[in-house]
Amino acid sequence: MxxxxxxxxxxxxxxxxxxxxxxxxxxxxxxxxxxxxxxxxxxxxxxxxxxxxxxxxxxxxxxxxxxxxxxxxxxxxxxxxxxxxxxxxxxxxxxxxxxxxxxxxxxxxxxxxxxxxxxxxxxxxxxxxxxxxxxxxxxxxxxxxxxxxxxxxxxxxxxxxxxxxxxxxxxxxxxxxxxxxxxxxEDRGRTTAHERGAPFVQQVRTVLGLMRSRPALLFLIIGFVMLHILFAGLSFTQLWMVKERGMDASSIASRIGTLQLLFGAVGSVIGGVVGDRLARRLPGGHAAVIVLFIAMCAGPMVAYRFAAPGSWAFYVGMCAGFFLPLACYGSANAGIMSMVPSQTRSTVAGFTMLSINVFAIALGNLAAGRAVDVLAAQGVSAPLTHVVLATDVIGISSAIFFALAALFSARQRDLLIPVPARA
CATH class of the missing domain: 1.20.1250.20 (MFS general substrate transporter like domains)
Structure with a gap:
């Protein structure tokens, strides 16, 4: 090979x-x-x-x-x-x-x-x-x-x-x-039985067992899924800008696309590099790095929903929202892979993708759209603002689960450090 x-x-x-x-x-x-x-x-x-x-x-x-x-x-x-x-x-x-x-x-x-x-x-x-x-x-x-x-x-x-x-x-x-x-x-047949994954049903049971027995892994996956609720808010961001912030539809569309491409790509690379450098120094490893990224971006992201359209605070917050999810990809995936045996890595990655697509992307967008319709029907002013702000808060709240993952990771690391024998 x-x-x-x-x-x-x-x-x-x-x-x-x-x-x-x-x-x-x-x-x-x-x-x-x-x-x-x-x-x-x-x-x-x-x-x-x-x-x-x-x-x-x-x-x-x-x-x-x-x-x-x-x-x-x-x-x-x-x-x-x-x-x-x-x-x-x-x-x-x-x-x-x-x-x-x-x-x-x-x-x-x-x-x-x-x-x-x-x-x-x-x-x-x-x-x-x-x-x-x-x-x-x-x-x-x-x-x-x-x-x-x-x-x-x-x-x-x-x-x-x-x-x-x-x-x-x-x-x-x-x-x-x-x-x-x-x-x-790639001849996987040369590897021993315990180095390869099991048949589908048995493999899924193994993965579920891993998450039950390893709280750090479970909390890291939950946090990663929850963070993707930010993409549900992104689905309604252009509509929010045009309908409730009075921005021009044609010009803001290209601006959103350009800034998302730029800050998404930059976030992914910078997040990965910083993750490698800080994970070794922080007790909670990669999960702790994600908590720091969320803490750094949370304030501007929330403030931009209230800032004057076109102001510096508006664009700083928008770019922070594009930067944050991708900045967490490197640390989240590296952290998840470090917690599972080699013969389950692809299945765990697939399970994570399933959870993100079902709970965050599909149900998240459905819930956000339904919430906008309900609030509008009740006569609530600026229903889109309420919904996109709620998705921001939910995504930011994923820091709780990342913090729990960091806590359990630190405890596990401490257990693995040998205690010097007394003289």
Whole structure:
């Protein structure tokens, strides 16, 4: 397995694939007006395509494919995932109805669910514990980079060639990458039985048992899921700015996209580097680092909801909100991986992704939207302000669970330190 001798090249390759995954995932957003018009679908159907379809497939397949990655070749699992999502991205360009697009997007999500669990496990194996937070931070810059590139492609290549041709091109590029990945061998059969994951049901039971027996792990995952409620608030931020803060819709959209791309990527890298440097010094390790990031960003994030639109406090708080979630990715993933055995890493990563997608992204957005409707129906002034502020407070409150994870991590570390014998 010669490819393991070049960890930096592996990281760069996985980052490129991660960016491609998020481009394919978000192309529906970049072409939303054209696709809605061409397929003659309703707003509700469009919301189903970008929300429910994705969560139903991506979240649950992440656990299943993660368990496979703990047993079999991770490179082949990723290659199969890239092939499936790329083929179905290409098929999305042929869709002539809502039903056809929904089916294609379901399998795009299924294929993409293979990437992160297997990639996180590979990177954890190839890089030392002292570098993992930085490595994870770099890998997860694929999220803001992919989102930004999807809108950029829609506005450039897509404007000239149309949304269907763009989907064809992305699908073809992914299929080529999948073919190249298929040549990278990883023979997991040579490892002993206890070094490989168990069959799916038994593996899931093992992971649940780990969380029951390791409070630090459980609290770290809960905190990480809870932090993602901030993305539910982000879904309504542009609407809030236009309807209740009086900002221009056309100009603020591009500004949000640019700042999110910039501060999301910067947050992911800086958060990873700082995580590696501070985790060794703080008693609570990576969980304690996240608490510091939340404490640093909480004040500006809340203040910006009350600041004058366009003021320095407004933009500082907005950028802090873009920075915080991605800044925690490196430390959160490095911390989680350090607490679990190697044969469960992909399954644990998949379980974390499932929890984030179901509880924070799907239910979080549903609850936020419902809350806006209820408050508006009751005649509450500025209902959007109430809701986005509530999502900020909930996301910031995740610091409680990260602090608990840090406390239990510190206690566990103390137990592992040998006590000198008395003379």
């Amino acid at each position: 010669f490819w393991k001798k070049s960890p930096a090249a592996v990281l760069a390759s996985l980052l490129v694939i991660h960016v491609l995954a998020h481009i394919d995932r978000n192309m529906l957003l970049g072409f939303s007006p054209q696709i809605v018009a061409d397929l003659k679908i309703s707003n509700a159907q469009y919301g189903f395509l970008v929300g429910v379809v994705w969560v139903l497939s991506f979240g649950f397949m992440a656990v299943f494919l993660g368990s496979l990655a703990d047993r079999f070749s991770r490179t082949r699992i990723i290659a199969a995932g890239v092939f499936i999502w790329s083929l179905c991205t290409w098929a999305s360009g042929h869709a002539e109805s809502f039903e056809q697009m929904a089916l294609a997007r379901f399998f795009v999500a299924s294929g993409e669910a293979a990437l992160v669990p297997a990639a996180v496990s590979i990177l954890t194996e190839l890089f030392s514990e002292q570098k993992r937070s930085t490595v994870m931070g770099i890998f997860f810059t694929g999220i803001p980079m992919g989102i930004g590139c999807s809108f950029l492609l829609a506005g450039t290549f897509g404007a000239s060639h149309g949304w269907r041709t763009t989907f064809y091109a992305l699908g073809a590029a992914g299929i080529v990458i999948a073919a190249l990945l298929a040549f990278l061998k």
